[in-house]
Amino acid sequence: MKKLLTGNEAIARGAWEAGVRFASAYPGTPSTEILENIATYKEDILAEWAPNEKVALESAIGASYVGARALASMKHVGLNVAADPLFTVSYTGINGGLVIITADDVGMHSSQNEQDNRNYARAAKIPMFEPSDSQEAKDMIKEAFEISEEYGTPVLFRVTTRVCHSKGIVECGDRKNVEIREYVKDVKKRVPVPAHTPAMRDRVEERLNKLEEFSNSTPWNYIELHDTRIGVVASGCSYRFAKEVFGDSASYLKLGFTNPLPKRLMKEFASKVDKIYVIEEDDPIIENELKALGIQCFGKDVFPYQGEMTPDVIRKAVYGQAKETIEYDTNKVVSRPPTYCAGCPHRGLMYELGKRKNTIISGDIGCYALGFAEPYNAMDWSTCMGASISMAHGAQKVLNTKEDNNIRVVSIIGDSTFFHTGINSLLNVAYNKSNTINVILDNRITAMTGHQENPGTGYTLQGEKTVFVDIEALVKACGIKNVRAINPNNLKEVKEALDWAYSLDEASVIITKWPCVLKKLSEEDKEEFKDAFKTKCSVDSEKCVGCKMCTKTGCPAISFDKIEKKAKIDPNSCVGCEVCLQVCPVKAIGKVEA
Amino acid sequence: MVKSILLVGVGGQGTILASKLLTAGLMEAGYDVKMSEIHGMSQRGGSVSTHVRYGEKVESPVIELGGADILVSFEMMEALRWLRYLRKDGKVVVNNFKINSMPILCGLADYPTGILEELSEKTTTIVVDAAQEAVKIGNAKVMNVILLGTIVKLMGLEGINWDKIIRDNVKPKFIDVNLKAIKVGMDLV
Numbered sequence: 001m002k003k004l005l006t007g008n009e010a011i012a013r014g015a016w017e018a019g020v021r022f023a024s025a026y027p028g029t030p031s032t033e034i035l036e037n038i039a040t041y042k043e044d045i046l047a048e049w050a051p052n053e054k055v056a057l058e059s060a061i062g063a064s065y066v067g068a069r070a071l072a073s074m075k076h077v078g079l080n081v082a083a084d085p086l087f088t089v090s091y092t093g094i095n096g097g098l099v100i101i102t103a104d105d106v107g108m109h110s111s112q113n114e115q116d117n118r119n120y121a122r123a124a125k126i127p128m129f130e131p132s133d134s135q136e137a138k139d140m141i142k143e144a145f146e147i148s149e150e151y152g153t154p155v156l157f158r159v160t161t162r163v164c165h166s167k168g169i170v171e172c173g174d175r176k177n178v179e180i181r182e183y184v185k186d187v188k189k190r191v192p193v194p195a196h197t198p199a200m201r202d203r204v205e206e207r208l209n210k211l212e213e214f215s216n217s218t219p220w221n222y223i224e225l226h227d228t229r230i231g232v233v234a235s236g237c238s239y240r241f242a243k244e245v246f247g248d249s250a251s252y253l254k255l256g257f258t259n260p261l262p263k264r265l266m267k268e269f270a271s272k273v274d275k276i277y278v279i280e281e282d283d284p285i286i287e288n289e290l291k292a293l294g295i296q297c298f299g300k301d302v303f304p305y306q307g308e309m310t311p312d313v314i315r316k317a318v319y320g321q322a323k324e325t326i327e328y329d330t331n332k333v334v335s336r337p338p339t340y341c342a343g344c345p346h347r348g349l350m351y352e353l354g355k356r357k358n359t360i361i362s363g364d365i366g367c368y369a370l371g372f373a374e375p376y377n378a379m380d381w382s383t384c385m386g387a388s389i390s391m392a393h394g395a396q397k398v399l400n401t402k403e404d405n406n407i408r409v410v411s412i413i414g415d416s417t418f419f420h421t422g423i424n425s426l427l428n429v430a431y432n433k434s435n436t437i438n439v440i441l442d443n444r445i446t447a448m449t450g451h452q453e454n455p456g457t458g459y460t461l462q463g464e465k466t467v468f469v470d471i472e473a474l475v476k477a478c479g480i481k482n483v484r485a486i487n488p489n490n491l492k493e494v495k496e497a498l499d500w501a502y503s504l505d506e507a508s509v510i511i512t513k514w515p516c517v518l519k520k521l522s523e524e525d526k527e528e529f530k531d532a533f534k535t536k537c538s539v540d541s542e543k544c545v546g547c548k549m550c551t552k553t554g555c556p557a558i559s560f561d562k563i564e565k566k567a568k569i570d571p572n573s574c575v576g577c578e579v580c581l582q583v584c585p586v587k588a589i590g591k592v593e594a
Numbered sequence: 595m596v597k598s599i600l601l602v603g604v605g606g607q608g609t610i611l612a613s614k615l616l617t618a619g620l621m622e623a624g625y626d627v628k629m630s631e632i633h634g635m636s637q638r639g640g641s642v643s644t645h646v647r648y649g650e651k652v653e654s655p656v657i658e659l660g661g662a663d664i665l666v667s668f669e670m671m672e673a674l675r676w677l678r679y680l681r682k683d684g685k686v687v688v689n690n691f692k693i694n695s696m697p698i699l700c701g702l703a704d705y706p707t708g709i710l711e712e713l714s715e716k717t718t719t720i721v722v723d724a725a726q727e728a729v730k731i732g733n734a735k736v737m738n739v740i741l742l743g744t745i746v747k748l749m750g751l752e753g754i755n756w757d758k759i760i761r762d763n764v765k766p767k768f769i770d771v772n773l774k775a776i777k778v779g780m781d782l783v
């Protein structure tokens with residue numbers, strides 16, 4: 001049966017066909033849809049959202065130890081969080097097959113950096129697969145489980161945004177019934193204390209040697225001979241991009257299994273072609289290996305380190321120019337940055353916070369990161385998940401040592417990000433006696449990645465009801481005495497809460513609680529937020545004085561008519577959050593029933 | 595011969611459904627098909643693009659600069675933003691529909707004038723008013739399928755059973771209006 005699938009859908013299908021029984025992940029672009037699709041196989045696979053990637057991988061390791069085929073899936077920066085268990089499960093090995101999917105965001109379409117997670121495979125001494133399209137993604141994930149069990153090793157599976165989010169035709173198969181293997185206690189293998197680790201370490205090296213043999217002989221690494229004047233060495237989507245440019249006018253060494261690299265095959269390819277181009281995204285890993293083998297090749301001296309190796313990039317690097325393009329007057333195009341939706345519950349907080357003087361705002365990863373931009377200017381920095389609270393702490397501690405310091409540091413973090421790695425940071429704030437102001441923007445969902453459940457929503461990935469985490473109680477349990485929960489759409493409440501927090505000489509937490517406007521409300525949400533999204537706002541043009549105060553809320557439903565000099569609200573977009581209504585100085589904005 | 599279609603617009607305009615129908619049709623017709631789109635932050639009102647490529651055997655899922663046979667823009671200004679992806683002799687279908695971006699809404703910039711003139715001067719440009727056509731057939735949201743109709747016509751894909759594709763992929767209560775929409779689009783160009 002043939003289906004048109006994205007790489008992520010194909011991985012999910014492949015995992016199901018491979019007999020996977022347990023899968024865990026934390027959402028993150030471009031990996032999110034892998035678990036969302038795996039979750040649809042409810043009868044066969046236990047699929048879960050974990051609070052973070054470390055927990056996801058550790059859960060998968062446990063599932064593997066007791067004998068099930070298991071996987072964990074994450075975006076590239078998520079593997080940093082999961083790196084701790086990754087490096088040691090390489091030593092302990094597995095029981096049921098274990099595959100860790102890393103989705104690298106080459107081109108940084110939706111990420112804070114462009115790290116190349118092929119480096120993790122080398123550093124942790126773990127085999128790695130790299131599919132180039134959806135069909136390979138489905139087939140290789142099945143092979144990855146076979147290799148995992150055959151060699152007793154976790155396997156890394158590296159995909160990139162372009163593989164994750166591109167569709168291709170995939171020939172689908174049936175599920176292989178893989179029984180749960182017997183669990184036999186073996187502390188020498190699974191307890192990495194100094195008495196056991198030297199033997200584990202030896203096994204890792206032995207395994208790598210065997211895997212290099214596999215790398216040389218597997219059909220996933222192959223030579224494709226055409227014109228031999230140019231030889232291209234490529235893995236992942238770079239191979240597809242290269243074929244688009246060179247077609248049959250070059251020969252290829254196509255690498256699907258990239259750690260350890262197939263040294264013998266690389267030498268063989270080098271002996272058959274005149275000139276070698278290594279086309280790889282991010283770091284020169286294959287290139288360096290070729291050079292270490294004494295093989296001359298062109299790599300990062302020709303191709304850029306950063307960004308995708310799309311056909312135009314390759315063409316420009318090799319031939320000096322890409323295809324001819326039509327140039328246009330760029331003054332006729334205005335930027336279109338992503339913005340907060342009409343009715344976004346972050347708006348009220350950003351509007352008030354951005355106005356505060358003598359304030360540093362420590363941001364985090366989520367939709368609220370857009371608060372750095374116009375018209376809010378409500379962020380000074382952000383780094384990684386959970387960092388807002390801890391960075392604010394360090395900054396405030398140092399500022400407090402300065403005489404006459406009048407700067408307060410405010411951290412802003414979402415509900416899901418707080419659960420991810422913010423809790424540890426808040427423990428630190430309380431334990432080390434900070435006086436930071438910490439705002440948890442609880443929009444009742446993991447929003448930016450497209451609405452995934454989390455420990456605060458009361459539902460699991462596979463739709464079961466579960467416990468709700470009480471954020472207020474959790475914050476208090478961390479040792480924070482000053483806690484307030486507010487409605488962020490009520491600007492007076494926001495302002496008063498901020499005034500209160502600024503007046504304290506101790507740490508405080510403000511929880512802004514209102515659902516994301518795009519969330520499909522649960523029955524509990526409907527009960528708790530009875531009036532949500534039931535009205536609209538409209539401008540009385542008789543009263544409007546054209547002061548544009550309402551446009552400073554950055555709402556995409558509001559526009560300003562320059563000819564009439566009046567503000568307008570698009571009734572199709574407005575959901576009646578009433579933030580604009582509160583900022584209008586002449587009360588020209590009113591409520592109408594939706 | 596591989597053909598390349600670039601659909602662009604603003605997050606929320608329905609480029610995803612249009613490309614889903616398009617690729618389903620192409621697959622049904624026996625072509626190899628690849629499609630690429632970038633999800634993520636762009637859905638928050640940002641500029642979005644979907645690359646569709648089809649032929650006997652497709653390697654790259656991405657259209658390169660100067661590589662698209664047609665550029666179909668669901669929003670006026672977006673047609674210019676993505677114009678460098680069009681082949682030198684390619685065609686633009688531009689929806690005469692404006693969506694103000696945040697700098698415009700905040701009063702930091704004006705929506706540019708002369709976009710259609712600039713497009714027409716530089717390449718073969720077909721201006722359609724899909725919004726008005728959609729309202730005429732009773733649902734403003736089918737603008738996307740009207741624009742799909744223009745692609746079908748311009749790429750010579752009328753032989754594909756689009757009725758079946760729409761019936762298979764659209765919610766039952768929206769089937770009829772979408773069947774009308776694709777025909778309206780085909781007749782517009």
